[in-house]
Amino acid sequence: MTFVPHGLHLIAGQRVKSASCFTSDPAEGPGLLICEGTAAEVDAAARAAEDAFAGFGWAPRTVRADLLERIADAIEARAADITAIGTRETGLPAARLDGERGRTTGQLRLFARHIRDGAYLDRRHDPALPGRTPPRPDIRMMQRPIGPVAVFGASNFPLAFSTAGGDTAAALAAGCPVIVKGHPAHPGTAEIVAEAITEAVAAAGLHPGVFSLVQGSTREVGAALVQHPAIRAVGFTGSLGAGRALFDLCARRPEPIPFFGELGSTNPVFVLPAALAARGEAIAQGWAASLTLGAGQFCTNPGIVVLPTGEAGDRFLAAVGKALDGAAPQTMLTAGIAASFRAGRDRVAATAGVRAVLTSVCDRRNATPYVFETTVADWLANHDLGEEVFGPLGLVVRSRGEAETLAFADSLLGQLTATLQMESGDMALARRLLPILERKVGRVLANGFPTGVEVCDAMVHGGPYPASTNFGATSVGTLSIRRFLRPVCYQNLPLPLLPDDLHDY
């Protein structure tokens, strides 16, 4: 039997109705009637989360690891239904949703292993030195959970960055109850995953306030959530405009809280001369594939290529055009995102010094690829070209040599990634670029493409503003747990009072 969404909130284990509803706009089929969250539902969820924290935040790590694994199992048990509702709501293909589900359960299990291991506790111990003048007390430190965390589901990853996504996994692993604000573009997907989490919380015998899902399509519900006194931090993946507005609300609170927003990026790719000469066509094909993967709706979509002027560069452009010409339309995540894509395309097309390399026709909720070309000089004169166009749009910036390539790099705002396509003959230029790029990005890569973010210990998915609102944080990988921890130090505490994790440390 197929899953039929009930459209209610899930607050601390209860299905909760609110006074008004909105109708979702799925890629296929009729809209769903979904409860519209208000400050009242946010308050109920936040109070329950605060209540739950007293137990959950002090529970043994094994309890939390067990919960994460139960959630992964409960998601797998709903695999077919999740893919069915997910494809219907987002227009993403089934294979993508199956893969994303694997990534999601993989993240949950990775965090379970990570907290069982315990290295994330960052424990430190300076033993007493009673003979010193003055005597040194016994001082121990460990990282502790911060309290209830708000997570905003992302439109472009209905599973891996949404209800049971990386932010939720990291926060639960840390010991923080989570309130998810469901993304209105995939409320049914949010609901079925929330049901899985709710089932796992109950099966683990934990306080139901450990997890809530509040549905909603208005700015007010998000604003109420980030301003609620019980909320200690926010995880968000989305647009610069929405993200900055929420960041500002967090900063203006009587007691400000951190807002971990990942707000997008153009992810420049530098095709250096020797690489262009050696394998220009292969790079062009690789770029075309990365640019259009998932209708270009990845945070790490490589929207900008820096390419030498001259014949080899022209051949690269021709190869890109050939690879993308006549590409089939892809359904975008929402009608709003498709409209923004077209508006961004028109803005780029109308910029002085920009020439169309590949045009196509996209309408309604479809996207087809566009490629434009400009020069470093025109780029530098038109600051707006640096703004992300979310979707399969590529801008090729032609550089007349090393000085222009360096000037381009210097001009960049914060990015999630930068990529060097290079051969050994490019090493001198790469060495000059690296210190510039390293300051601008969270991840530098060579001879690959930035889409496909590995979930591992060394991953950094973040970067200077506007790529993220906290350059010290990552939202992917085990290091992302640090966002939801704070150090606490214990001086001369009698052993029975110390947290278990510090007893024999």
Add this chain to the structure above:
Amino acid sequence: MTFVPHGLHLIAGQRVKSASCFTSDPAEGPGLLICEGTAAEVDAAARAAEDAFAGFGWAPRTVRADLLERIADAIEARAADITAIGTRETGLPAARLDGERGRTTGQLRLFARHIRDGAYLDRRHDPALPGRTPPRPDIRMMQRPIGPVAVFGASNFPLAFSTAGGDTAAALAAGCPVIVKGHPAHPGTAEIVAEAITEAVAAAGLHPGVFSLVQGSTREVGAALVQHPAIRAVGFTGSLGAGRALFDLCARRPEPIPFFGELGSTNPVFVLPAALAARGEAIAQGWAASLTLGAGQFCTNPGIVVLPTGEAGDRFLAAVGKALDGAAPQTMLTAGIAASFRAGRDRVAATAGVRAVLTSVCDRRNATPYVFETTVADWLANHDLGEEVFGPLGLVVRSRGEAETLAFADSLLGQLTATLQMESGDMALARRLLPILERKVGRVLANGFPTGVEVCDAMVHGGPYPASTNFGATSVGTLSIRRFLRPVCYQNLPLPLLPDDLHDY
């Protein structure tokens, strides 16, 4: 020959004059004529810092460790002059300044050892898995310096939290150039220490922009500094009002930056019943000493004591009164701080339900101790009693038992510390208090007093707002370096391009 301040800024190794001056108001002797910084001096210093970062941020760790040790040596070489100008400006006794100098050079040398060791780099490596589907690339991560850092000198620690204090040591250790905004209460002390740093930077052969001191007494110069585009983070120790204003400026920047402000705390001490019975008088004497240490001008000054009602508590109060009665006046750091102390005293005295236990007379720049008493019920009804009074003022909150003590703990705002005075008979209550207190503070201690902050690996000097503006950070101890680092990840980079520190990791 005695040191005579020149009163100029020290910008990237140069003594710089500005158009107007202010006259300082030292505790002893005539005022000094000090250059008044403006946005122009800030801009010159910030540009030099940005320039310096390209080399300094990529220099080997040994180069930075060597610099920190040279600074410590250059400070020691000026020991007598530093104590002479420091005592004259701040009114602190010579022994205190000698001790604080030792703490300052100790911090510098500790950070030198810390970065030589390299554990702070937090290196991670996920090796390539070419046989996996899809193949995993080689991914390495390390913490990198964020760029130029602004440091605000603190009035109450003219050495250890000022020009070459903990923030400066941590930032330089991380690889970040530093611009210090000198505190107008001790500009001569700032200057002589800045001369020591400048000498060390030159002797190490480093870019002079690695360090600048901009003097100033206006809000404008601080505002210009935190808003300068080149500045990547701010370290600040000071009042809630000034700190919040600067925090707001940082959050409102086009590109927001972290503001690491440590804004004060009342550091509650819980005298639990068994401890009161066993050693009430000794605790009373210890508290009296901690409360009045350095005229109560420590961030960790224990301004509030929770004390059981009843005879044993009354005897505690009598012992406090006896210990402090007739205490000699102590010179406060500035006339403004003394005036604020008197205003705070009057505010507490005028609060409903507050009774004076010990009054005294303080005037001009002097402080004498005051002790007031209230009940938990009156505390809960008068939120303002929780506001810090900077100076030797103690408020004793009488509790009628466990429920009131827990309610008091629940009512607390963020604090740097909380202290339990306890015996084994208090364990049950302590176990109930700990989870509450742990959420409110950076450091929990038992059977000691919070003044005297150990500089070590496990120390946390920070806490939830308003104790600090970033509950995830500490401003004392080696963990404080993390404020000035950000993770960067390198994917498939050819070995010659990788930072040296990642080569064999």
